[in-house]
Amino acid sequence: MTAIIPRAWQAVLDAVERDLIEGRLSPGDHLPPERTLAADLGVGRSSVREALRVLEVLGLIRTAVGSGPSAGAIIVARPGGGMSALMRLQVAAQGFAVADVVETRLLLEGSIVAELASGTGVIDLSAAEQILTAMESQTLTEAEFLALDTQFHLSLAEANGNQVITATMAGLRSAIEGYARAGAAGLASWPATSARLMLEHRGILTAILAGQADAARLAVHAHITGYYAETHLTSASSTTASPTTR
Amino acid sequence: MTAIIPRAWQAVLDAVERDLIEGRLSPGDHLPPERTLAADLGVGRSSVREALRVLEVLGLIRTAVGSGPSAGAIIVARPGGGMSALMRLQVAAQGFAVADVVETRLLLEGSIVAELASGTGVIDLSAAEQILTAMESQTLTEAEFLALDTQFHLSLAEANGNQVITATMAGLRSAIEGYARAGAAGLASWPATSARLMLEHRGILTAILAGQADAARLAVHAHITGYYAETHLTSASSTTASPTTR
DNA sequence: AGCGCGGTGTGGTCTGACCACAGGCTACAC
DNA sequence: GTGTAGCCTGTGGTCAGACCACACCGCGCT
Structure with missing residues (x-):
């Protein structure tokens, strides 16, 4: 061999x-x-x-x-970066369909929050709590908001304690980050959408803390699908007109 | 930036x-x-x-x-190989815990079969069927059996049609392949175990074809956890969030 | 005792060279 | 005219050597 x-x-x-x-x-x-x-x-x-x-x-x-x-x-064995690079490039090269990435994210994140909600032990959600507070306490640009949004979803994965799921989630998120950004630019009202997203975040956290696994799963599902439906993700043309700086 | x-x-x-x-x-x-x-x-x-x-x-x-x-x-955009290399190396470098890999596999594969069972459209499971027949039709060495076992589980992921899940599954499987092999060598009776695994495979396929999503999910769960419990590889049997202190 | 400066070992990069390989093309033989 | 053998060319694969930037480490000077 x-x-x-x-x-x-x-x-x-x-x-x-x-x-x-x-x-x-x-x-x-x-x-x-x-x-x-x-x-x-x-x-x-x-x-x-x-x-x-x-x-x-x-x-x-x-x-x-x-x-x-x-x-x-x-x-160092830090899998997040590698997973992000892999998924981002595979999406760019059309090895991964964006719809499949979103679907996988739904699957993983739904299971994460359901497990967090039904977990018996003490689970630390203070990180997620702090991120939500930061998002609500000030007016953010779209890029800043999306960055904190990413951190919120990642903090849920980290609270779950599974390094594989956390890294995979980070990769999936990174792979479609460009699409999420492009979609935000085309929204009818960004303040309205961001306000709704923050409310949904609170709902997810509340369901987890209340131990309502199914409710948390449904809330996450609606949260993610809602955003991508609103931004017309599937037909979004993300061609940037900016000239390559070189 | x-x-x-x-x-x-x-x-x-x-x-x-x-x-x-x-x-x-x-x-x-x-x-x-x-x-x-x-x-x-x-x-x-x-x-x-x-x-x-x-x-x-x-x-x-x-x-x-x-x-x-x-x-x-x-x-070429063929994500399987990259995912396998990444996960295999991360497991080797202790960036991924084996228990987390198994848990993620349970999550993904359980969802796959549940979705296959509840799917309304026509789903092609002939590939999985052929692999099972090949496994049953002859006496195989442990390595040959495990190779076909991998193919069976991968064929279910492929039938699901989600390229991201398929590639991730392939990576997870490849990451713990060495452990599965090492465990097989220490089994009390390989013929007995392989016979049981084949029966469980049939059970999974039957549940999918019968449209019993929950039964299929439970069958996959028992199938995977049973093997790893038997080979003393991991104690991951329940879905409790492991309280990793770090 | 404190301080500065060069030595030293490290990764980062470039250049040039050579090899193996596969396909295409030409020139020769028939 | 046809077929074939052998050269030609362009490609990735690898190596060797050189130089640079950098960060520590220790010697020697003050």
Whole structure:
């Protein structure tokens, strides 16, 4: 199986993965320097860099120049960024349909709030609470509002405690962020819509705190589908007329 | 925001993403040759290669050496591979807990079969049917059985028609494949377990065809949790939110 | 004792070179 | 005229070397 690996960069990827699985590398550890890695594996430094670039985009490592304890490539295992890049690019390349992304979001987020509502243990929703308060306490631009909206939905996923679902939610959200923004620009009345969205947020949180799982699920469902229906997402033309700055 | 991009490879990534979003690149199209891309963007060929490597791992492009129409980098937008690599590595690096992966799988797969069962339109389950028949018609090794088992579960996701869910399922499955294999080796009686799994598969399919959404969801739930409980891989049996302290 | 400055090791990038490969094209043989 | 063999060209894959920017670390000066 591992007799011949025609691609040198894949050998590097495999070596790092093996080191992770077998415990030789753990979060927080430093990878060997690129030049050392190249010499150890018998490949060129370019191939090592290609593999490290993949690991970086996938959210496994963080690289920093310079010297000292914080420099070099460090295992971080932060899946959010990689998931976002993957889903955003797949949507851009039409590998993922926007409707499928929205549908998956409905599925995941509905299950999240239902589980939060029916959970027996103490669940910390103070983060979500604070975000809602911040949204309501001042007048925000559309971009600021959407950013906080993203944070609110993500905070629910984080409260659920499942890292996989949280990262996936972050990716899904990021993939359709451009569409959400484009849609907001075409709304009849942004103040009216944002006010409604805030009320719906409160409703979702209330249902969760009251332990009403089905009500919370329905509220989330209506919240998400309502916005995308209102912004005519499916037929939105998102072509930006801004010239490429270069 | 996009004032300065210190990293050259990111500029390449952004350029490709922009071309995709604005329609200058579509699935099936060729990317410019690496040397041309490098010259156009004003970066070195190494940086272009790093970006292309990322796109390849993410499942956006396919590269081939040689000449002619099939050579070069071609947009393919096949998300399965990228999702699998991401989740497998995140599990290896402890960014994803195995229990969370299993829980997410339960959530997605349960919803898939419930939706299949309650679907009104004509749904093609012949692929799943054929896989089950193949599993039952001969004695398989553990590896062969697990491979077909994966195909069965994936065929259900594909029947659902949601590309995002299908790719995510493939990634989740791939992430814990190693654990499933290791667990199979430690079973008391593999023939007994495999026979039970096959019966459960039939039960799931029957419930779907009978339109019994809740029964199908419960059958999938029991099927997955049963196997992982039996192999002592995880204690994730109930849907309680795990109170991760961090 | 305090401070400044160069050494050193790291990632980031570019350049140039060579190889393997696949297809197309030309020139030769029949 | 036809068929085929071999060269040609363009592509990705890889390597080696060089240089830069950067951040720490320690020596030496004040």
